Amino acid sequence: MFTGIVEELGEITAVENLDDACRFRLRGPVVTEGAKHGDSIAVNGVCLTVVAHEGDEFTADVMAETLKRSSLGALAVGSRVNLERPTAVGSRLGGHIVQGHVDGTGEILGREPSEHWEIVKISSPPASPATSWRRAPSPSTASASPSSTPRPTSSPSA
Numbered sequence: 001m002f003t004g005i006v007e008e009l010g011e012i013t014a015v016e017n018l019d020d021a022c023r024f025r026l027r028g029p030v031v032t033e034g035a036k037h038g039d040s041i042a043v044n045g046v047c048l049t050v051v052a053h054e055g056d057e058f059t060a061d062v063m064a065e066t067l068k069r070s071s072l073g074a075l076a077v078g079s080r081v082n083l084e085r086p087t088a089v090g091s092r093l094g095g096h097i098v099q100g101h102v103d104g105t106g107e108i109l110g111r112e113p114s115e116h117w118e119i120v121k122i123s124s125p126p127a128s129p130a131t132s133w134r135r136a137p138s139p140s141t142a143s144a145s146p147s148s149t150p151r152p153t154s155s156p157s158a
């Protein structure tokens with residue numbers, strides 16, 4: 001579990017194209033401190049697994065499904081990425097509880113700068129049948145169109 005509070009801005013230092021995946025090497029001095037093989041690290045909000053690490057760099061394999069659903073497929077050597085380690089049990093949860101399991105990519109529709117912050121408008125990707133059953137239906141959606149969200153037959157009805 002993550003909180004969405006970014007710990008540092010890391011960088012992609014190598015990209016290797018595998019048959020149906022990509023192997024990324026990333027630099028992140030904060031998130032690699034004490035990192036172990038098998039640990040999770042969120043890269044631009046996407047939960048990935050550390051398969052190797054050395055010094056301030058770690059390697060993660062990104063499978064085709066992840067490349068399809070997230071914006072990680074657009075990354076290249078030199079790209080800066082938001083990095084976050086999972087939340088430690090017992091610590092204060094700033095931000096939100098975030099799984100790092102991305103459903104899809106939105107699009108930035110506009111940015112309105114103001115003196116202290118910017119309002120960023122982002123489109124939400126339409127739910128595909130493959131992801132919509134993973135989302136809990138909101139009460140209004142469920143009552144408005146109960147048959148529009150395919151779910152496994154074993155799911156309790158809303």
Ligand SMILES: Cc1nc2c(=O)[nH]c(=O)nc-2n(C[C@H](O)[C@H](O)[C@H](O)CO)c1C
Binds near residue numbers: 049
């Ligand atoms: C822990 C984890 N590790 C990886 C990984 O090392 N490589 C990968 O491609 N996907 C991983 N995932 C699943 C992704 O987070 C998930 O596929 C994306 O968020 C898209 O839904 C997860 C959940």
